[in-house]
Amino acid sequence: MLSYRFSNLLGSAYKGGTIRFTPDGNAVLAPVGNRVGVIDLVSNRSLTLEPEAVHTVKVMAINPAATLLFLFDDSGHCCIVNFARNNVLSRFRCKERVYCAQFSPDGAYIAVGMGKILQIWAAPTVESEWVAARRLHWASHLDTITDLQWSPCCQFIVTSGSDCQVRVHPTDAEGQEGFAPAVLSTHKAAVRGAFFDGGATRVFSIDGRSVLLTWEWKADGGVVADPPWSVPGAWERTGFYQVKEGHGRLTKAAYSVKSRIAAFGFSSGVFAIYLMPGVEALHKLSIGADPIDSIAITPSGDWICAGAADSGQIAVWEWQSETYVLKQQGHHAGVNAVCFSPAGGALGAQGSKALTTSDGQQASAGGAGGQLMCTGGQDGKVKLWNTLSGFCFVTFADHSAPVSAVEFTPQANAVVSASLDGTVRAFDLLRYRNFRTFVGPDSAVQFGSVAVDPGGEIVAAGGRGSTFSVFIWSMQTGKLLDVLVGHESSPTSLAFNPHPSKPGQLVTAALDGVLKVWDVFSRTGNMETLHSSAAVLSVAFDPRGTHDLAASTLAGQVYIWNTESSAIVNSIDGLRDIQSGRHFKGKTSTTNKKGLAKGHNLGPNSGVNQNQHFSSVTYTATGHFLVCSSRNSPHICLYTTSGFLLAHKLVLTRNRSLTGVSMLVPFREITELGVHKKEIDASDSEMDAFDECADIRRRNVQKNRLPGVVAGDAAEAYSEEELHVFDVACSMDGRSISAASSQGVFVFAADSGGQGVGQLYGTALERFMPRVLTKNVTVPAILACAREGRHAKAMILALALNNYDVLLRVQRSVPLGEIAGVVRAVAAPLLPGLLQFLAAGLHPATGSGEVGRHVRWLVQILEHHVGTINDMCNGTVVSTPESALSSLSSASKSLDLRTVFLHLLSQLQEHHKVLGAMFTRNIYTLKYVGRSGCPPQQEALEAEPAAAEEETAEKPAKKRRTDAIAAVEAVEEVVGKKATTKKKKKKRQSG
Numbered sequence: 001m002l003s004y005r006f007s008n009l010l011g012s013a014y015k016g017g018t019i020r021f022t023p024d025g026n027a028v029l030a031p032v033g034n035r036v037g038v039i040d041l042v043s044n045r046s047l048t049l050e051p052e053a054v055h056t057v058k059v060m061a062i063n064p065a066a067t068l069l070f071l072f073d074d075s076g077h078c079c080i081v082n083f084a085r086n087n088v089l090s091r092f093r094c095k096e097r098v099y100c101a102q103f104s105p106d107g108a109y110i111a112v113g114m115g116k117i118l119q120i121w122a123a124p125t126v127e128s129e130w131v132a133a134r135r136l137h138w139a140s141h142l143d144t145i146t147d148l149q150w151s152p153c154c155q156f157i158v159t160s161g162s163d164c165q166v167r168v169h170p171t172d173a174e175g176q177e178g179f180a181p182a183v184l185s186t187h188k189a190a191v192r193g194a195f196f197d198g199g200a201t202r203v204f205s206i207d208g209r210s211v212l213l214t215w216e217w218k219a220d221g222g223v224v225a226d227p228p229w230s231v232p233g234a235w236e237r238t239g240f241y242q243v244k245e246g247h248g249r250l251t252k253a254a255y256s257v258k259s260r261i262a263a264f265g266f267s268s269g270v271f272a273i274y275l276m277p278g279v280e281a282l283h284k285l286s287i288g289a290d291p292i293d294s295i296a297i298t299p300s301g302d303w304i305c306a307g308a309a310d311s312g313q314i315a316v317w318e319w320q321s322e323t324y325v326l327k328q329q330g331h332h333a334g335v336n337a338v339c340f341s342p343a344g345g346a347l348g349a350q351g352s353k354a355l356t357t358s359d360g361q362q363a364s365a366g367g368a369g370g371q372l373m374c375t376g377g378q379d380g381k382v383k384l385w386n387t388l389s390g391f392c393f394v395t396f397a398d399h400s401a402p403v404s405a406v407e408f409t410p411q412a413n414a415v416v417s418a419s420l421d422g423t424v425r426a427f428d429l430l431r432y433r434n435f436r437t438f439v440g441p442d443s444a445v446q447f448g449s450v451a452v453d454p455g456g457e458i459v460a461a462g463g464r465g466s467t468f469s470v471f472i473w474s475m476q477t478g479k480l481l482d483v484l485v486g487h488e489s490s491p492t493s494l495a496f497n498p499h500p501s502k503p504g505q506l507v508t509a510a511l512d513g514v515l516k517v518w519d520v521f522s523r524t525g526n527m528e529t530l531h532s533s534a535a536v537l538s539v540a541f542d543p544r545g546t547h548d549l550a551a552s553t554l555a556g557q558v559y560i561w562n563t564e565s566s567a568i569v570n571s572i573d574g575l576r577d578i579q580s581g582r583h584f585k586g587k588t589s590t591t592n593k594k595g596l597a598k599g600h601n602l603g604p605n606s607g608v609n610q611n612q613h614f615s616s617v618t619y620t621a622t623g624h625f626l627v628c629s630s631r632n633s634p635h636i637c638l639y640t641t642s643g644f645l646l647a648h649k650l651v652l653t654r655n656r657s658l659t660g661v662s663m664l665v666p667f668r669e670i671t672e673l674g675v676h677k678k679e680i681d682a683s684d685s686e687m688d689a690f691d692e693c694a695d696i697r698r699r700n701v702q703k704n705r706l707p708g709v710v711a712g713d714a715a716e717a718y719s720e721e722e723l724h725v726f727d728v729a730c731s732m733d734g735r736s737i738s739a740a741s742s743q744g745v746f747v748f749a750a751d752s753g754g755q756g757v758g759q760l761y762g763t764a765l766e767r768f769m770p771r772v773l774t775k776n777v778t779v780p781a782i783l784a785c786a787r788e789g790r791h792a793k794a795m796i797l798a799l800a801l802n803n804y805d806v807l808l809r810v811q812r813s814v815p816l817g818e819i820a821g822v823v824r825a826v827a828a829p830l831l832p833g834l835l836q837f838l839a840a841g842l843h844p845a846t847g848s849g850e851v852g853r854h855v856r857w858l859v860q861i862l863e864h865h866v867g868t869i870n871d872m873c874n875g876t877v878v879s880t881p882e883s884a885l886s887s888l889s890s891a892s893k894s895l896d897l898r899t900v901f902l903h904l905l906s907q908l909q910e911h912h913k914v915l916g917a918m919f920t921r922n923i924y925t926l927k928y929v930g931r932s933g934c935p936p937q938q939e940a941l942e943a944e945p946a947a948a949e950e951e952t953a954e955k956p957a958k959k960r961r962t963d964a965i966a967a968v969e970a971v972e973e974v975v976g977k978k979a980t981t982k983k984k985k986k987k988r989q990s991g
Contacts, residue, residue, distance in 0.1 A: 012744025013312020025298035046390030113145030160191035193253030210244030259301025265292025331377030334742035341372035376403030462491030509536035581660035792825035
């Protein structure tokens, strides 16, 4: 099977923390829980870094070389990340919480504000074993340090604090003997920012009341010296400005030294831009009514990024052209439902929106495989996402209540959503509009589940409220066709049988512990009842058409029913696998050994929490694995359908700030009275003076909250920090698994063991995971073999090294006539790696673009290794006498090659569609180029008939298409499909 690793976090709202631009200004870094989201503004892509902090990230600092990233969470833990390689270098804990941090302009030091203390650390290096050694320690402020800024010369730091003071500190006490730490204390409110204006002799500061002061260093007696602080002097206030224009209190400030542009954010959701030092108003913009939690400006001063945590919105504004560079907003209160498009590639042909990738190619909004994803949120919005770019490109806001379920039609031309507002809506994915609204006869009905039949003709939805019925509508007319009555409790899940012989077979599950099998197309209304031992929460059919139905129950078991025999054919006991997290109000741990003494075991489930269950189940596209998720657990379990054993367990997050993640009692967070700190109202704490936005947000929650509300604007403040998993889905190519949760959609992608080409931020996040690493498997040795003409050895060593760039260089060095010999020399354990490399190179957006070369390699693999591939697909043991390759046998056996070939098939179909359309449109141009590019052979051409001339001119143009068609047919034969369409037959005859 494929192993999965974290790929991205979509739909998560921005919830506060420092926003930073990368040093080149091309990307935005924003905290997303205990991870960091990277938004590439140039290539129009968004991804989430895999390294996790211990708690929620609040402060970030990146060095000028964009190689080191410091993450400080709200509990004082620090995580040093190698931004160029996407891995963790070291972790440590500070004595206090860090409120601000910044690298020096030369990248040699980092200044950190911990409470009232300012510390300067040396940047970690390999020699220091990635430890940030403390260099200076200043304890001068009387209250929390809110912001700090380095001087361009790296010799001074200006800090602002909640004590209404601005202080200028030398970074080297011995080197600036004539310059003592200065105190600038004229402000009447907490200072939000202080910045050096050009050099180290001019400073301006601004407080929460929007009062801006300018300061200048003047030597005694007007003596001119170089540097100016080498002679005695003092700071003098040279200017007083009031920048408040009815926008509320000032919350954040940012400044660009190069362009001398200052940006100020206010509590009313407005940010204003001023030109310094004259404080000339340039522009102001509102991104909503919520306060600005963070603001950042590029070094060039062209782009300004502002984030509002209440609305979960991040906006990048180019003030010179007055246009949005980026405006993204996730689901505000969590995601309730998620699903992948069954045929995302078809959308691109129908004219869906196009997105530009990092290499300038166009990727359709649907794309190939699992690139189009739909989510339904607690905020009542339905969003369409491109998993390749990580952006939401369409938002439907027609529902007036939370969306409970979403489902694509089998033709992938529409998406259907069910909501608690009593409507089921169908959205057109070509024009992006709501073209059908389905309602029940009773206005008091809410819909909690939805399903579409395999033909896309009817829509079924389960109602709850005044009735426990299932409603059937016609997709074409929107009329109510039937109401299925029989359940004694609310229906929880619906599923249609995918087998062609059962087109209208519908299975409904309810909390009454009954499964009902309906034939919606039958005039007699045939119905069969299957009784379960507990309430049924979710059902899913096996996509292979085996009539097997997986049903999860409230008791923690998953039963496999066969709808033909109406019997249980297998079962899964998931009580020990779920491992639900502990609520912060709980007094005990939730481990599987709770209440058990050593040596006492009363049964197989003794000590296990019996109040846990799988709330959502689904099959992978191949039907080989069953994916299960629990509402109160951060784990996703994958079970094999052959033996129903636990094959893999995915962990969504390890963020200890979220309730429901940790199973142990955090004694550090428990007070002496046994109450968790989250239950204490800290509205009068010192944090109010530091974070104006947090104070406003806390007052709004206290004003709007209602008893019993667990989500939305009326919920308690701590409910936003709970982790709940509501739904799980798998892409059609089997390479992506997504989980809808209260913190967004966690996307896991298949780990091929090599470079994640489709997940790159430029080329900085390269992953190096060699399969075999010996003294001979090195880059110089591989390139030397390629230069000497030993291409087979070079390819084998490159596959063992498993680096995408090296594999691409070796492949390009192999002449076209020697491809067959090199492919024959590749051993069976290395075939999966070669196929995955070709799949990465054939990617429509992030591949190398050399389609013809990759197709030739794929054709040779299918010609010389088709028997080996069939044996590996059937699970036959691959014998490898070589000791160096023996470790790869188990890896090759665990890999599902059927999924790899399905992925290759979708890639080739995308290329065939694009190339076929291009050659068809330019057939006459290609004929002309073919004639003009050939050498003059008039006598031969005159002797040949006209038909031969046309065939000669068309041959170069059709060669690429012919190879693509042959590869598509060969791959379809391997994966068990047959190419029988008339269009392909005509193409083979004409070729």
